[in-house]
Amino acid sequence: MKGLAGEQQAVSKQRHxxxxxxxxxxxxxxxxxxxxxxxxxxxxxxxxxxxxxxxxPLPLDPHERALALLERQPIIDGHIDLEILARWYFAYDLDDPKFDLRKKVTGHVDIPRLRQGKVGGFFHSVFVPCPEDAGYPSDNTGNFTSPSFRVRDTLEQIDAAHRIIDRYSSTLEFTPTAAAWRRAIKRGKIGGMLGVEGGHQLGASLATLRAYYALGARYVTLTHACHSPLADSCGMQGQDLAPRWGGLSPFGRAAVREMNRLGMMVDVSHTHPKTASDVLSLSQAPPIFSHSNARGVHPNVRNVPDSILRRIGSIDPARARFNLSHDGERGEGWGADTGEAHLAVPSGDAIVMLNFAGMFVSEWPNDPSRGGKRADVQAMADHADYIGRLAGREHVGIGSDFDGIEDPPEGLEDVAHYPNLIAELIRRGWSDQEIMGLTSGNLLRILDKVEAVAHSQRHLEPIHAVFEGRSDLVKHDKPPGH
Incomplete structure (x- = not known):
């Protein structure tokens, strides 16, 4: 019925x-x-x-219509791990003939497939693994300040991203603002910003945060699969990770305010729901889930609870008060008993960007015989529909996690296959405007608002805050050596 409704809608648009x-x-x-x-x-x-x-006129065939709409509003993917692939397989040797992005390379991303998938840009995720003292996998007693190489490795990732963009500058372009990204797309270029995938990569320093922004990072994920000096993580499925801060830490609250001032998006993928809730309550600029799905479709801890999705949906004043027992978690998920869905969102906006990792899409993505639903285009579209129903379709985007995952859904094997998802959503009745919001319009709107908040705070001084675990950064009464 949904497919028929979509076709009837398309036909009606052709009759005038x-x-x-x-x-x-x-x-x-x-x-x-x-x-x-x-x-x-x-x-x-x-x-x-x-x-x-x-x-x-737009074509009636869903796949052809998808391609036509993507010509108008191409994909901007909120999370692609090209740089970690460059590290793992090629040790950042961009001269290696096997890492020629003008041809098909290992993984999910190269220029021919980006063009085939109608991609107008993506966030280059710069990621290094969690440190041993950050509460991962079970030790929750570290102070997050042990010397490590995480900042060094993040800088190498950032360097690799800029080198890749410069190396293929006839196609790729660094786009530091939403306006620059729109201009690049008009010229047929594939734009890009950077996203830092873990608060542990800051070295417990706001100075590092500011340096990352200056180098092109436009979001920081507050945690990865470990707690960070900023906030509590949700961990990973099957991992028992007790909360450390109860959401945002005091230092994390300072970091959110500084990210607002800079014009850097606050990313709450990977975070504990209480962390996401704290950010929704605190941030003056719209936060993002750069690569997350819905727990109400698949109950993985990495996915977003119904209460948080409904809270985003409450931004629209036309929506009635919500009864969470009608949703996928049946009123038994996180925040269902605390009125979470009805709390205010001061920024007035947010976005949840779909993750293509099979383990976050369905129960047993690689073994349907175990009773789970196979991870495929239809299952991915179920998450889009569900998030769209609870939060609103204007709050949905795409953050595939390509090159950082091993099990993408059937029919979404790499960046060439985005049109398959778009066609499926057209069959389900998504309007042309809703589709163009999903592909990149919604994300660009968020970026505009984040930049507007930063512009309104341009008179503010950088925030000075010292993480409580740092014993190296204290005030002294005597000069060194005394």
Whole structure:
């Protein structure tokens, strides 16, 4: 029925050629009037392209329609681990002929497949594993300040990302702002920002956070599978990880405020639900789940509880009060008994970006004989539908985790296959505007708001906060050596 509804909706959009022509004519007139005061060739080209789209009917076939919509609003993936692949397989040797991104390479990402998948950009995830003293897998007594090489390795990841972008500059482009990303897409380039995938990579220092921002990082995931100086992690399925802070730590609260000031998105994928809740309550800029799915579809601890999804949905004042017992967790999930779904979200926005890791999509992705649902395009679309129903489709995006996973869903094997998911959602009745929001429009809206908050706080001084576990950074009354 959903597929039929989607086709009927598409047909209805094709039945008014006069209306389409009139719209195109109005756009053309607006273009001409705008050029009276504006002689920019870019502006003229934008107007003409808009006019052409208004006059060109979209195909009815779901897959062809998906490709046409992706031409208008290409994919921006919120989380791709290309740089960790470059480290693991090639030790960052970009001259290795096996790591020529102009050809098919090991993993899920290269330029031909990015083009085939209609990709307009992605976040280059820079990741290093959790340190031994960060509460992973079971030791929860460390102070997060033991000397380690995590900051060094993060800097190597950042360096690799910029080297890759520079090496393939005819196709790839570093885009430090939402506006730069939009401009790059218009020129046919594949834009990119960086995302730091773990608060343990800061070395318990806000100075490191600021340095990462200066080097192109536009989000930090507050935790990975371990607690960090910033916050509690949700751990991983089957891992018993007791909370350390009860959500955000005091230092983490300072870090969130500093990220708001900088214009850096606060990423709460991998975090404990209480951490995500604290961020939704504290952050003045919209937070993100850069690569997460829904617990109500698949009860993995890495997925987002119904209460948090409903809380995001409550941003829309037209929605009624929620009864969580009607959702996938049947009112038994985290936060169901505390009124979590009805708490305010000061930033007024958020986004949950779909993770393609099979283990977060379905119960037994590699062994359907064990009774679980196979991880495939349909199962992935179930998460999109579910998040869209609880949180609102304007709060859904894509954060595949490609090159950081081994078991993507059937039909979504690499970056060339995004159109398969888009076509499935079209069959399920997602509108053209909802699709273009999912592909990148929603994320760019979030980026715009994060940047606007930073602009409003540009008069503020950098936050000075010292993590409580640091004994090396204290004030002294005497000079060194006395």
């Amino acid at each position: 050629p006069r209306r389409r022509f009139a719209l195109g004519l109005l756009v053309a007139v607006a273009c001409l009037l705008s050029l009276v005061d504006r002689t920019s060739l870019d502006s003229a080209w934008d107007c003409l392209r808009t006019c052409k789209r208004a006059l060109t």
